[in-house]
Structures are given as C-alpha cells and as structure tokens.
Amino acid sequence: MPRALVTGITGQDGRHLAELLHAKGYEVFGLVKGQNNPKAESIREEFPFVEIVPGDLADFSSLVSALERSRPDEVYNLGGVSFVAMSFNQAELTANITGLGVLRMLEAIRLVSGEDRRIRFYQASSSEMFGKVRETPQSELTPFHPRSPYGVAKVFGHDITVNYRESYGLYACSGILFNHEGPRRGLEFVTRKITHAVARIKLGLQQEIVLGNLDAKRDWGYAGDYVEAMWLMLQQPEPDDFVIATGETHSIGEFLDLAFRAAELGDWHPYVRQDKRFFRPAEVDLLVGDATKARTKLGWVPRVDFPGLVEMMVRHDIDMESRRINAR
Ligand code: F7E
Numbered sequence: 001m002p003r004a005l006v007t008g009i010t011g012q013d014g015r016h017l018a019e020l021l022h023a024k025g026y027e028v029f030g031l032v033k034g035q036n037n038p039k040a041e042s043i044r045e046e047f048p049f050v051e052i053v054p055g056d057l058a059d060f061s062s063l064v065s066a067l068e069r070s071r072p073d074e075v076y077n078l079g080g081v082s083f084v085a086m087s088f089n090q091a092e093l094t095a096n097i098t099g100l101g102v103l104r105m106l107e108a109i110r111l112v113s114g115e116d117r118r119i120r121f122y123q124a125s126s127s128e129m130f131g132k133v134r135e136t137p138q139s140e141l142t143p144f145h146p147r148s149p150y151g152v153a154k155v156f157g158h159d160i161t162v163n164y165r166e167s168y169g170l171y172a173c174s175g176i177l178f179n180h181e182g183p184r185r186g187l188e189f190v191t192r193k194i195t196h197a198v199a200r201i202k203l204g205l206q207q208e209i210v211l212g213n214l215d216a217k218r219d220w221g222y223a224g225d226y227v228e229a230m231w232l233m234l235q236q237p238e239p240d241d242f243v244i245a246t247g248e249t250h251s252i253g254e255f256l257d258l259a260f261r262a263a264e265l266g267d268w269h270p271y272v273r274q275d276k277r278f279f280r281p282a283e284v285d286l287l288v289g290d291a292t293k294a295r296t297k298l299g300w301v302p303r304v305d306f307p308g309l310v311e312m313m314v315r316h317d318i319d320m321e322s323r324r325i326n327a328r
Contacts, residue, residue: 008078010039017227029070057101063108087150099153120171123161127178137290147282173233178219178245180226183316199317212278222304232298245289262314
C-alpha cells in the first residue's frame with residue numbers, strides 16, 4: 001500500500017486529495033498543527049481513514065518526526081497561508097510558512113530519505129507568482145512578477161523546489177495551479193463569498209454582497225480536477241513542473257452573472273456594493289494559463305467547465321443554507 005503525507009490536509013485541496021489518494025489505495029497521513037485543533041476533529045469525522053500526524057511547517061524537527069512516523073512514498077505540500085489579502089497584513093508569517101516552510105520540508109525529506117531519495121515531493125505553487133503578467137497566456141516559461149507577500153513566498157517555494165531537484169536529485173515537482181474552486185472553498189475567497197451570499201439572498205437571509213475589485217480576471221477551475229494533476233505529477237518517470245489551468249479567463253462580473261442566473265435572481269447590480277476594504281494594495285489583474293504541457297505529458301484535462309463550476313457551488317450553498325433553516 002503506498003503511503004502519502006499531506007500538509008494542509010484541512011484545506012480545500014487537502015480534503016479533495018485525501019479522498020483521491022484513499023480511493024487509489026493509499027494510506028493517507030495528514031500533518032495538522034496545534035493542540036486540540038478543531039480542524040483536526042473535522043478531518044477525523046469526515047475522513048476517518050486519515051491518520052493525523054502532529055507537526056508544523058514552522059518547526060523543522062516536527063517535520064522530521066512526521067516523516068519518520070508516516071514513512072511516506074509521497075509528500076504533498078499544500079499547507080501555508082493561502083489567502084492573498086491576508087498576506088499583506090501578515091507578510092512575515094506568510095514568508096515563514098508559505099515560503100520557508102517549503103525549504104524546511106525539503107530539508108527534512110533530504111535528511112530522512114538519505115541516499116536512496118525515495119520520497120517524492122509535490123509543491124503547491126501558484127499562478128499568483130505571475131502577478132503583473134509578462135505574457136498571456138502564462139506557461140511554465142513565463143517569468144514571475146509577484147504582486148503580494150503571498151506571491152513572493154510562493155516564488156521562493158517554487159525556486160527552492162527546483163533547486164533541491166537540481167542540487168540533490170530529489171524527485172520534486174512544482175504544480176503551478178491557477179485558481180481552483182468548489183463547494184469546499186473557504187468563504188473568504190471571492191467565488192465562494194459570492195455563491196454563499198447568492199444562496200442567502202435567494203433564501204431571504206441577506207440583502208447585499210460587499211465586494212472589492214470586480215474587474216480582476218481569473219482562470220477558474222474545479223479543485224477536484226486539480227488534485228488529480230498533483231497526483232499525476234508524482235507518477236512520472238522524471239520530476240518536472242506543470243501549469244494547471246483551464247485556459248479560459250473570466251471577470252468577477254461574469255462570475256456574478258452566472259451565479260445570479262443559477263439562482264434565478266436576475267440582474268446582480270442592485271445587490272452588489274463595492275467597498276475599499278476589499279481592494280488590495282497591489283492587484284493581479286489578469287490570469288489565464290496555458291496547460292499544454294500538462295495535457296501532453298500528464299494526459300490531464302479539466303472536466304468541469306466554468307458554468308458547471310458556478311452552478312455546482314450555487315446549488316451546494318442553497319442546499320446547505322436550506323438545511324440550516326430547516327434545522328432551526
Ligand atoms: O481573489 C478580487 C480580488 O481571494 C480573486 C488563492 O487560492 O488563487 C487564490 O488567490 C480576485 C482578486 O483569490 C473580493 O481582488 C474582489 O483579484 O478569490 P481570491 P486569489 O487572490 O486569486 C491563487 C491561485 C492562490 O494561489 C491563492 O492561494 O477577486 N475580489 N472582491 C475579491 N476577493 C476576495 N477574496 N473578496 C472580495 O470581496
């Protein structure tokens with residue numbers, strides 16, 4: 001039975017990946033930080049097959065212990081600060097966990113795996129590294145120009161992954177994933193913030209949605225499709241880096257169009273208010289990925305399209321909020 005250690009198991013991608021690995025017959029270990037972390041409890045309830053391993057990306061020795069305990073064939077590093085807006089307020093924390101955390105894990109793998117370099121490593125890199133984009137669409141060859149402390153930390157994580165592969169022969173891959181969403185997305189991210197609010201407006205629980213910049217454009221895919229690409233990257237004869245994206249870009253306005261249509265609410269303009277609070281000090285205006293390499297070498301293709309994604313999220317949130325009302 002192959003064994004995998006996943007950091008960030010309590011997040012959206014961690015949950016999707018835990019399910020995927022379990023279905024493929026893996027023993028799944030999830031790194032969880034802190035004492036009595038309530039998120040660990042929710043993982044135990046939702047995924048009883050996951051073995052929780054205590055540890056923190058800020059603490060090198062805890063990573064060594066986690067590797068010794070889980071003895072993984074594969075490590076998926078999905079942990080860290082993932083909310084770009086928050087990284088502006090907690091830049092040092094973001095650099096430490098999202099950036100240096102990658103180095104700590106790589107170094108722990110190097111130490112624990114010794115000469116045989118058996119452990120395969122996946123780094124969750126991000127399209128935020130492209131930031132103020134130098135070309136469109138963005139591919140593995142596009143230079144980086146990050147626009148947030150998060151993007152800067154991700155560039156470090158990406159570069160150090162490539163460096164450990166080239167320096168020590170580690171099987172280390174970096175997946176440059178464009179935005180990927182779904183019903184498990186946190187409510188702070190714009191897509192889920194919108195679909196959750198749309199559901200509540202539909203059910204008469206809320207009157208408006210307060211948002212920031214509506215002009216930003218993103219390449220949005222479905223998280224369930226994207227974790228498959230992570231796994232595929234670690235099954236190849238040679239490690240490499242891949243852009244994972246749909247190749248389509250849409251504005252927040254277009255997302256609103258589809259979300260309001262899915263809930264049969266009509267025009268969204270009367271419901272949406274903009275507030276400076278949700279604007280960022282520096283913005284990433286346009287992202288659209290070229291995933292040709294992933295398609296050709298990994299045989300990866302996204303299954304859920306943009307309208308399908310928005311509808312899935314709106315439906316889920318209407319069901320969730322309706323159940324809440326009925327449980328009162
Ligand atoms: O923002 C704009 C905001 O927070 C998308 C993370 O998974 O994907 C994600 O990063 C856009 C931005 O995601 C609101 O200014 C407008 O232009 O949903 P988001 P993100 O920053 O693109 C990348 C690939 C990652 O790696 C990250 O970890 O939406 N926007 N109004 C808003 N954004 C939020 N959150 N809230 C608003 O009210």
